[in-house]
Amino acid sequence: SDTFDIMHTCERVLNGIHRLHSYQQWKFLNDKKTDTYVLETGASVVAKFYLSLGICRFDDNGKSITPVRISNVDDEIDSRLCELANTIKTGLEQRLGHCENFPLMEVIQEMQSIFGNDSPHKFKGNTTNYYDANNSLLHEVLTRKTGIPITLAIVYTAIVRRVCGAQLDLIGLPGHIVIGLPFDDDTPSRERLFVDVFNGGTHLSQSDLKSIVAQYGLTWSDEMANPISHQQVWERMVRNLMHCHSDLSIPHHGQNDNVRVLMTLQCLIDPRTRVEPR
Numbered sequence: 001s002d003t004f005d006i007m008h009t010c011e012r013v014l015n016g017i018h019r020l021h022s023y024q025q026w027k028f029l030n031d032k033k034t035d036t037y038v039l040e041t042g043a044s045v046v047a048k049f050y051l052s053l054g055i056c057r058f059d060d061n062g063k064s065i066t067p068v069r070i071s072n073v074d075d076e077i078d079s080r081l082c083e084l085a086n087t088i089k090t091g092l093e094q095r096l097g098h099c100e101n102f103p104l105m106e107v108i109q110e111m112q113s114i115f116g117n118d119s120p121h122k123f124k125g126n127t128t129n130y131y132d133a134n135n136s137l138l139h140e141v142l143t144r145k146t147g148i149p150i151t152l153a154i155v156y157t158a159i160v161r162r163v164c165g166a167q168l169d170l171i172g173l174p175g176h177i178v179i180g181l182p183f184d185d186d187t188p189s190r191e192r193l194f195v196d197v198f199n200g201g202t203h204l205s206q207s208d209l210k211s212i213v214a215q216y217g218l219t220w221s222d223e224m225a226n227p228i229s230h231q232q233v234w235e236r237m238v239r240n241l242m243h244c245h246s247d248l249s250i251p252h253h254g255q256n257d258n259v260r261v262l263m264t265l266q267c268l269i270d271p272r273t274r275v276e277p278r
Contacts, residue, residue, distance in 0.1 A: 015054050022048040022070075025045045030231050037230065039234075042233070043233075046241070047140075048070050077139050088107065104182070111156065114159075115197055125146065126146040126147055126148065132244070136151060149196075150237060153178070155197075171224075173213060174216045242265050
């Protein structure tokens, strides 16, 4: 009908506006040479850009997901992260009493109350549908409490920062992301602790990291334990989304949809590609 055509046209125009705005935000964030903005800021931009493509998305049971208003994504992410941080603070106060600055390791211990594989109410890695695009969208991860290593790590670090102000590093291993806990300058790097949020918040040593790398048939290098920049994290998120659409056999995406998504996402990591605001 004419009414439907008008509504569809309006939706495409509005999505195009959101896409162009998200692209401008992306360029602004990535033109910065320092990690001035927190990780969830860029993750939100990636989600908004992807949502502006108008892809029909489905949950793990094959049911269509009701589209979220793109303009609400930032507030939704911040609200959920603050709520989770308050949950951690409440747990800490129950154990330790009121404190202005909770010790980091106490915060890390309390994080096990919301991260782990021992309860359906905790955040956990999505091992059954790893390549679902929803695992790369931060607001969906916060709602569904499941995701891939990089998005779960962003959730984890954002909560810890809200609770005690600590800045945790993301360590970009081949095929995996873990969190690096801070250590003193005079502490040997081999004693540094890491957290594997995808596998229940397990604490790892550098020896454990070497084992992870060895699973990919690669030789360990100490540089692999170095933190990656915010820009590298965000680009890795975009590449993950591209990978979700690179397999044309994915049942709920048509071939034309996959090709369109791949070409449009490419503009975020290749400045030579022009974004199409339509």
